[in-house]
Each structure stands twice: as C-alpha cells, then as structure tokens.
Amino acid sequence: MPLKLKPPRPGKSPYWSVRGTYLGVAVDRSTKATDRATAAKVLRKIEADIKSGLVSPKGVKTFLDAAVDYMAATGHQEHLAPIVERLGAYAVEAIDQQLIDETAIALKPEAAAATRNRWVYTPISAILKHAGVEQSIRRPKGWRGTPRTDWMTPDQAFRLLEAAEGVDREFAIFLSFLLYTGARLSEGLGLKVDRLDLSEANAYIETSKNGDPYTAYLPPVLVADLANHPRGLGRQGQRVFRFTKCGRIYTLLDKARKAAGPDLAFVGFHTFRHTWATWMRRYGKSDTRGLLETKRWRDAASVRRYEHVVESEEARRADLLPTRNTRKNAK
Template sequence: MALRLRPPRLGRTPNWEIRGTHRGIAVERSAGSPDRRIAERRLREVEREIEAGEWSTPPAPRHEPTFADAVEGYVRAGRRRKYLLKLLDRFGDTPLSGITQAEIDRAAVELYPAVQPQTRNTCFYTPLSAVLRHAGVDRPIRRPKGAKGRVVTRFLTQPDAFAIIREADQIDARLGLLLRLLLYTGMRINEALRLRWEDIDLAGGTAYVGLTKTGEARTAKLRADLVAQLRAIRPETGAGRVFQFAYGGRLKDQFLRAKLAVCDVPMPPRGKKGQRRPRLDYRLAWVNFHTFRHTWATWMRMYGGADVQGLVATGNWSDPRSAARYAHVVPRDEWCRVDDLPGEPEG
C-alpha cells in the first residue's frame, strides 16, 4: 500500500498524517502541519528517505497527553464543542505541560485580536480552562482584565414579570410555563430547555439539573403551583423533553412578542431571509431570558430572606463572589439605626 495522507481529526490532531507502506517499510507519523501542501511535501521527503536508505523508524516516545487528547476526552464526555476548533488549531499537538500562562495570553490575542476582554474570555479562556480542568490539569488560569465585562443585575418588578408571563400564556402556554420555571428556579435558559421528564420528581417537587455551566449537578425545588402546571402536561410515558422549543428564532420571536404586548407596541414584520429585525426602542427592550434568573436571585433576597451564602447553597452559583452581586438589593440591618439619628428641630 502506497503512502497516503490522512486528514486532520477533530479531537485528536489538527495536522495531516502520513500512513501506509513504501518499499516494504510501514510508516505512520504526523506530517507536522495542518496545511495539505506542506504535508504532501513531507510525504515525498519520507519516500525519498526510504529509497535512499536513510529512513529509520523513530523509537516510540513515552506519550505525554496533548491538548488534542484533552479535547477528545472533553467532547466524549458530552461537553460543549463551541469555540474548540480554533483552540485545536492552536494547541492541538502541544503537551498539556507546555501550555503556560504566557503561551495562553499570547494565543488569546492572536486568535481574537480585535475584541473586548469579555468576548476573549468567553471564546478563548473559558473553553480552554474547561478542557484543561476536565483533563485533570489543576492549574489556575488568569483571565484578562475586564473579563467579566459589565456586571448586570437588573431585575423585573412583580407587575412587569407577571405581565410578560400572562402575555406569553396567550401566545403559547408552554412559553408561559417556561418563563415561570426560570422565574421560580433561577435556571439558565439552556438548562430549562434540556430538562427531561425523567429529571422531574412531581411527588417530591424537585427538578434535577445535570448539565450546568459550572459542571456541577444540582436539584431545584419546585413550587406547588409549578408542580401542578407540570403535572397537567406530563405525558403518560413520563419521558422525553419537557419543552420542545429550540433556542432559536421562533422562541425568541415569541418572547419578543410577549414583551411588546406588555408595552402596547406592535410586532414588526419579519424581514427577508437572513435579515434581522430592526432594533426596537421600548420599555422592556433590556429584558432577556437571563433577566428571569437575576429576578429569581433578587426576589430570593428581597422576599425569601436568603443571604449570599443561601444563594450559593441553592447550587445556582459555585462562587460566593457571583452571588454577592445581589447583596445590595436588601438594606443591611445596620440601616435600621438611621431612625436613631437626631432629627431636624421643629420650628
């Protein structure tokens, strides 16, 4: 069998590989490049070395795990593939021990040169860190300054939250139920859309969230009214996805229609295929699905009496610093002493 090139393999190597037999000598090695032209040139060099008697099969070195190995394990575990291709192209055959902080920072700027720090963190640092952690690399990675972006904790008032849900009910009862689930459990939208009936214990009033942003499963408590609404739509098989929505245009359009209805703004017509709707200026334009998560946390502080440690204990956050952003919504007990301050003299 003549020598041939095997193309790069996602999760294993970004480079072409040389395989086959030439004049009775078996060859299986990396061409050392993702560029096919360079790989073909290297293949011809190998053929000439074999014909000249200069080819010697290198001893198989002890294999040190590479970034490509780590990505393969990460993907096989069912983790997100988004943003991994650029990382594979950059670090594919690099041993994990060779991925230093300096190399990480250099690659981040090379791959994402003209973006905000928050975008660079999302597209590069976060997936890279997730892959390394999954591979057992217990080494903290410093994020760029401004990686967290602008911290947003704006929340819905009761009238606005319930008005949006009522309008959603009119559009699709499942959409209204989805928004109630977000509001009363603090789930992220992707967690709610992945929810299956097998994950819900209606008798116990709980929902198991297995795949989360933090990588740690958690169990959410379901209010009695949520349990009743879920029980009403539960199929006899008790299996399958709870919500059949895909996180795409139709779901977002229905959500937009509900918000516009609350503000008495007509829904603009859909543009041509591939065109976005014009940006609308209306009172609830800032509200998105994640706003319901912020609202849950804020209401837990304002009405549920939960402190920062209590929010972390729900499992919705693993870092107290993330939950601490909601500490300001309830005045500290010390503020009660303001009533003891001297008042302005009468007259």
C-alpha cells in the same frame, strides 16, 4: 537519534527525506525537495513544529482528543469549533499561557476581556481540566467585566409571562421554570423528564455551569404550570422543553417582550436568574449564605451582588432621623 537529511535514492525517489527522532517524535518522511538547501529548511520546520507541540508523539493526547472526550462527557459544544481548529493538533501538555493568550487574540482581536474569557479562556480551561491537566490559567485583565444585576419587578415578570402565553404556551412554562428556580438557560433546556418529580416538587439539574449538580425546588405555582405542560410529561428520556439554544428561542422572547411593554426591553434569559435571586433576598428573606447554599453559585463574591436589593438594618435607622414634625413637637 537526531533528525538527519537523507539524499535522494536513484530510481526510487528524487527527493531528500528526513529521518530520526526529535523530542520523542519519530520522523521518516519526504521533504518533497530536490535540493539540499530546501530540504534543510523543511527539517528545521519539522523540528519547530515538534517543539511547539504542533506534532505529537504517538500515544500522546492532543487537544482535539481532549475536546472530543469533553464534549462526549458534558454535551457542551458552544464556542469550541474555532478553538479546536486552531489548537487541535497540539499535545495537551504543550498548551501553555502564551499559546492560550495568542489564541484569544487571534480569535477575538477586537473583543473585550470578558468576551475573550468567555469564548476562549473558559472553554480551554474546562477541556484541560477534564483531561486531567492541572494548570493555573491567568485570565485577561478586566475579564470579570462589569457585573449586571438587572431584575424584574413582580408586575413586570407577570406581564411578561402573560405575554409569553399568547406567543407559545410551552415557552411561557419554560420562562416560569427559569423565574422560579433560578436555573440558567442551558440548565433549563437540558432538563430531562425523568429528572423532574412533581410529587416531591423538585428537579435534578445534572450539569451546571460551575460543574456541580443540584436539586431545584419547585414552588406550587411552578408545579401547577408543569403539570399542565401542553405535551405532557409522560415522555421518559426526553427533554422537558422542546427548545434549543438557537435563534428561534430568542425570537420567542423578543415577541413576548414587545407584547409585554417597552419597559421590558432589557430582559434576557439570564435576567430571570437575577430576578429569582433578587426575589429570594427581598421576599424570601434569604441572606448571602442562604443563596450560596442553593448551589447556584460556588463563591460568596458572586452572591453578594444581590445584597444591595434589600435595605440593611443599619440603613433602616434612617427612620430615627429628625424631621420637621419632630422639631415642632420638641417645641
């Protein structure tokens, strides 16, 4: 039955109450109002909350429920607190494009589209997908941002690793791991000792950003670094590296950068991934398809950004262009 106002009950309660069912939600509560006009406003507010999804029927999964399940399954918590605070009470089925857009603007009013996408759209999409809600979420215009492919030359990378040795031995090995596997920061930090096999020269990355696990090959130089880990590797169930994604790890990188030289000021943790991909193209002779098959990326578009680091066969035809010497020889 629809929601109805019930008058105060003498000797029991001086307040009007609301009873009934609206859109499948059963209601039986006091309005805390002693006059009918105010109670009617409370009734309309209850209806609006139910219609918007702010109040859900019993047994219906809320965004908070979905977020808790997602965090328990993946361990990912980054950027989630303000989103859950705003959307937690909504039924997952009630979260639509308009609500997501409004949430992004409210949480990141001055941010660029790429930042809104990273901090709001992507986490919401991941939680809804994990909850089994198939919804095509439209990202904000310009959300891809401007792809950056800054990378280090061998000389720069080796100077940075050497500088990191002077800052913290384990941190230097961690940077070496990122450099020679192309792993993301979160993948390296989450790596467990029992997922590392130096005899087979590989590391199994269970959770990646694109959702696909992959096995990373460890070249000999990296195997040697890991074999000399200052805390050893006989720590089953523990993480290989003691660091977490907090201010300290960025402070360590900053110290190493400054010690290595001013030309390395541009380096961030993701630069190691770009450097690995660039070196795989330039020195490992991997093409776009080869890089894609490493499972570090899901789509070819993300890999093509590294095509510019290697001269194409057509570009090398510039060697055949006339020069002043060929003109003299022609005479």
